[in-house]
Amino acid sequence: MEEQIKEKAILVSLVLNTNLGYDPEESLEELRLLAETAGAEVVGKMIQKRNRRDANFYIGKGKAEELLEICQESNADLVIFDDELSSVQGKKLEELLQVKVIDRTELILDIFAIHARTKQAKLQVELAQHQYNLPRLKRKWTHLERQRGGIGVRGGPGESQIEVDRRLVYKRISNIKNELNDIEKQHKTQRKLRSRKFNVSLIGYTNAGKTTLLNALADEKLYTANQLFATLDTTTRRVDLNGNVEILVSDTVGFIKKLPHQLVASFHATLEEAILSDLLVHVVDISQPHFENQINSVNNVLTELKIRDKEIIMVFNKTDLLGDYDEQINEIFEKYPGSILLSALNNEGMETLTQKLFEIATESKILLSLKIPFDESSILPFLYENGDVESEDYSEDGVKVEVRLPRELFYKVEKFVD
Ligand SMILES: Nc1nc2c(ncn2[C@@H]2O[C@H](COP(=O)(O)OP(=O)(O)OP(=O)(O)O)[C@@H](O)[C@H]2O)c(=O)[nH]1
Ligand SMILES: [Mg+2]
Known part of the structure; x- marks a missing residue:
C-alpha cells in the first residue's frame, strides 16, 4: 500500500474562565485521538484562557498571531479548534493563518464520513x-x-x-x-418480526468496548478497533443465555462529548434501535481516568434522545487494565448499585452479566392479543396460570384474550396471535 502523507495538525482549545472544573488537557487529548483517527499527525497544541470568545478570531487577535508563528514553524497544514466556530471566525482565522481551519464538529463529521459503510x-x-x-x-x-x-x-x-x-x-x-x-x-418491518424477543441495546462512549462486548456475548467477530467511532451501524445478534433463552443484542454508534447535534438528529433512525429496546446496557471504559465525564456525556445524549427513563444496566469494562482494582470496585458498587464489572476482552466477569440479562429477560412479559378457537380453549388455564390475563371476550368463533405472558412462553401461543 502506498504510504499516505499525513496532514500536520495543530490543536487549539479555548478555556473560558467561567468554565471551571473542566479539564482542557483531557479535552485536547480526545481531540488528538479524533485527529489521528481522521488521519492527521498532531504537531502542536495551544490552550488559551479568556473571559469570552472573540467574535472575529475566537481566541483573540494577539493569540491568533502567535498561532500563525507556530503554524509556520511546524509547517502545519491544518488547525483544529476544539469547539464549533462561527462562519466569521472560520473565515478570519483562515485568512490570517493561511492554512485550513476546521472545528471539532467538522472533524467528527469527517470521521463519520470515512467510517460509514452502509x-x-x-x-x-x-x-x-x-x-x-x-x-x-x-x-x-x-x-x-x-x-x-x-x-x-x-x-x-x-x-x-x-x-x-x-x-x-x-x-x-x-x-x-x-x-x-x-x-x-x-x-421497521424487520424490527416488527424481532419484537417478540427481548431486545437489549449496548450504548456508551466511543471506544468503551461495546462491539467487543457484543462479540464476547454472541461469540462472533465484528470489527473492533482502538479508534473513535469504529462502529456506525446498528448490528443485531442473537445471544443464547444459559442455553435456553434467546435474546437479541444490538451494538450501535458510540457517543462523545459535544456530539454534533446535526449527527444526533440524522442518526436518529439508527439510534431508534436503542430507543425501542427493552433494556439498555451502558458500557463504560473504567480505565479512563475521567470515565465519569464520559458517563455524563452519554447521559446527555440519552436526554437529547428522550430515553432517560428506560431500564439501564451499568457495565464497567476493561477491568484488566485497573491497577488498584479492589479500591475502585468498592467505590463503583457504592455509587452505581447493581452495576457489573468485567473485561470483555479477557472474558472475565461475563457470567455476572449473562446471569443478570437472563433474569431480566425471563421476568419480562409481553402483552399479546390472542384469538383462541373454542376447540382449543384448553389453553386458557395455561394462560391464567402463567400470565396476567387482562381481558377475555367471547364471540361466535372463539375467545379473544389479552394477556401478559413471559417472553419465553411465547412460542406456546404463537399460532393464536391476533
Ligand atoms: N484491555 C482491554 N481492552 C478492551 C476491552 N474491551 C475492549 N477493549 C479494546 O478497546 C478498543 C475499543 O473497542 P471496541 O469494542 O471497538 O469499542 P466500541 O465501544 O465498539 O467503539 P466504537 O464503535 O468506536 O464506538 C479496542 O481496541 C478493544 O480491543 C477490555 O475488556 N480490556
Ligand atoms: Mg464499536
Whole structure:
C-alpha cells in the first residue's frame, strides 16, 4: 500500500474562565485521538484562557498571531479548534493563518464520513454535513474565489451564486430524507418480526468496548478497533443465555462529548434501535481516568434522545487494565448499585452479566392479543396460570384474550396471535 502523507495538525482549545472544573488537557487529548483517527499527525497544541470568545478570531487577535508563528514553524497544514466556530471566525482565522481551519464538529463529521459503510450511514452523514455547511456556504464560496485569484471579489461573488448553491443543497437534503425514509420503512418491518424477543441495546462512549462486548456475548467477530467511532451501524445478534433463552443484542454508534447535534438528529433512525429496546446496557471504559465525564456525556445524549427513563444496566469494562482494582470496585458498587464489572476482552466477569440479562429477560412479559378457537380453549388455564390475563371476550368463533405472558412462553401461543 502506498504510504499516505499525513496532514500536520495543530490543536487549539479555548478555556473560558467561567468554565471551571473542566479539564482542557483531557479535552485536547480526545481531540488528538479524533485527529489521528481522521488521519492527521498532531504537531502542536495551544490552550488559551479568556473571559469570552472573540467574535472575529475566537481566541483573540494577539493569540491568533502567535498561532500563525507556530503554524509556520511546524509547517502545519491544518488547525483544529476544539469547539464549533462561527462562519466569521472560520473565515478570519483562515485568512490570517493561511492554512485550513476546521472545528471539532467538522472533524467528527469527517470521521463519520470515512467510517460509514452502509447506504443508510452514508446518507445520514451526508445529511449532517449539509446541515452543518448550510449556514457556512458563504464562507466556503468566498474562500474558493480568493484561491482562484479572484481580484475584486470584495463585494462578494454575487449573492445569486450563493443562492444557487443553497437551492441545490436544499434539494439534495430533501432527496436524502426521502431515501432515508424508505430505508427506515424496511427496517421497521424487520424490527416488527424481532419484537417478540427481548431486545437489549449496548450504548456508551466511543471506544468503551461495546462491539467487543457484543462479540464476547454472541461469540462472533465484528470489527473492533482502538479508534473513535469504529462502529456506525446498528448490528443485531442473537445471544443464547444459559442455553435456553434467546435474546437479541444490538451494538450501535458510540457517543462523545459535544456530539454534533446535526449527527444526533440524522442518526436518529439508527439510534431508534436503542430507543425501542427493552433494556439498555451502558458500557463504560473504567480505565479512563475521567470515565465519569464520559458517563455524563452519554447521559446527555440519552436526554437529547428522550430515553432517560428506560431500564439501564451499568457495565464497567476493561477491568484488566485497573491497577488498584479492589479500591475502585468498592467505590463503583457504592455509587452505581447493581452495576457489573468485567473485561470483555479477557472474558472475565461475563457470567455476572449473562446471569443478570437472563433474569431480566425471563421476568419480562409481553402483552399479546390472542384469538383462541373454542376447540382449543384448553389453553386458557395455561394462560391464567402463567400470565396476567387482562381481558377475555367471547364471540361466535372463539375467545379473544389479552394477556401478559413471559417472553419465553411465547412460542406456546404463537399460532393464536391476533
Ligand atoms: N484491555 C482491554 N481492552 C478492551 C476491552 N474491551 C475492549 N477493549 C479494546 O478497546 C478498543 C475499543 O473497542 P471496541 O469494542 O471497538 O469499542 P466500541 O465501544 O465498539 O467503539 P466504537 O464503535 O468506536 O464506538 C479496542 O481496541 C478493544 O480491543 C477490555 O475488556 N480490556
Ligand atoms: Mg464499536
